[in-house]
Amino acid sequence: MNTQRRHLLKLSAAMLGGLALHRPALAQTVTGPIRIVLPYPPGGSTDAITRFIADKLGTALKTNVIVDNRPGAAGMIGAAAVATAAPDGRTLLFTNTALIQSPLIQPQPLYNPLTDFEALTLVADAAQVLVASDATPARTLPEYVEWARKHPGSAYGSLGVGSTGHLYGELLKRKAGINIVHAAYKGDTAAIGDLLANQLPVGFVSTVMAKTYGDAGRIKVLATLGRSRVPSMPNVPTFAEAGFSGFESIGWIGMLAPARTPASLVQRLSNELAAIIKTPAGSKMLIDSGMLPRGTTAQEFAALLRRDQQVWQTLVAQSGIKAEG
Known part of the structure; x- marks a missing residue:
């Protein structure tokens, strides 16, 4: 009996020690808003x-x-x-x-x-998509490149300096040999507003914005970044499929x-x-x-x-x- 009691006491002490050891971690939680x-x-x-x-x-x-x-x-x-x-x-x-x-x-x-x-x-x-305003005649990426060659100095929009759209816009500028100018926006809403108002020829926007306004026929969806097509827009080609490699990330x-x-x-x-x-x-x-x-x-x-x-x-x-x- 004494042996069993000593065993139980040791087990209890070990359990209490374990709880003490883990108490700081258990107490470490977010307090307040x-x-x-x-x-x-x-x-x-x-x-x-x-x-x-x-x-x-x-x-x-x-x-x-x-x-x-x-x-x-x-x-x-x-x-x-x-x-x-x-x-x-x-x-x-x-x-x-x-x-x-x-x-x-x-x-x-x-x-x-x-x-x-x-x-x-x-x-x-999260992929991004290159879209064109209703006033821009291009319906595909190659058509946009041809249009941009005839309209040097035209703008393309992105969600800020150094953003994915900005980086890829400048890469497209070099690869396609076109003279386009970056226009930085603070968010999707502002960029879409200018696209719908025909104040911006093309821009990189989120897939949900591209799908929402593309399905409504208010903008034209040209190509998506990434290695594969966006599931919600299966008919939109990737940049690579449209003839431009290096836009996979x-x-x-x-x-x-x-x-x-x-x-x-x-x-x-x-x-x-x-x-x-x-x-x-x-x-x-x-x-x-x-x-x-x-x-x-x-x-x-x-x-x-x-x-x-x-x-x-x-x-x-x-x-x-x-x-x-």
Whole structure:
């Protein structure tokens, strides 16, 4: 009996010790409201997705989650606000590939994308599409190139300096031998507005905007970036299919926290966010927006960021974009 009692006492002590050991990790959770910074203006698919996730995250963590739109400097203003925020899990960043691209272009980067953030999850892969206004006669990418040759100095729009559209627009300019001028916009809504008003000949926009207004016959969808066609627009060729290689890398949307956020918090937030993305409602929203839902681990997203740094650095060099100032 004494032997059995001693065994039970040791087992109880071990269990209590284990609980004590893990108590800091269990207690390490987000307390208070959470702010998700989106470095783009309200409106558009990314804003809608951010608000969807904010609502579901608030329910999961039993706290208020608000979306704070902070546009400017090709996404760097909002990203920098998160980079300098307290690493307590209460300030998060919902952003896209511009997180990597913008510092490669801007003369004075406001943050280092690989050291100033903790990756949480890759939300989705997101291609962009080149579309033309109703006033632009081109209906295919080759037709647009021929039109652009006859109209030197015509503009093309993108979602900011150093964005995916900007990089690929300059690459197309070089490969096709056309003289086109970049016009930077702060979001899809502004670019689409000028396309619909025939103030912008062509522009790179999100797949959901391209599909919405393309299906309505208000813009013409020319070609999509990426290695394969967008499932929601199966009749739209890729740049490669239209005769232009080198436009295969696409963008993404994802969520991050400030650097030095405790590992237990990163894990908790990553798990909650990935679960939201993988719900039927979350996946449907992303697919309807022309994206491929992912919901990766924090480690997988961090690895993607490191690979992207090399990919976009190469494309910056190929596009010929030079930092000014």
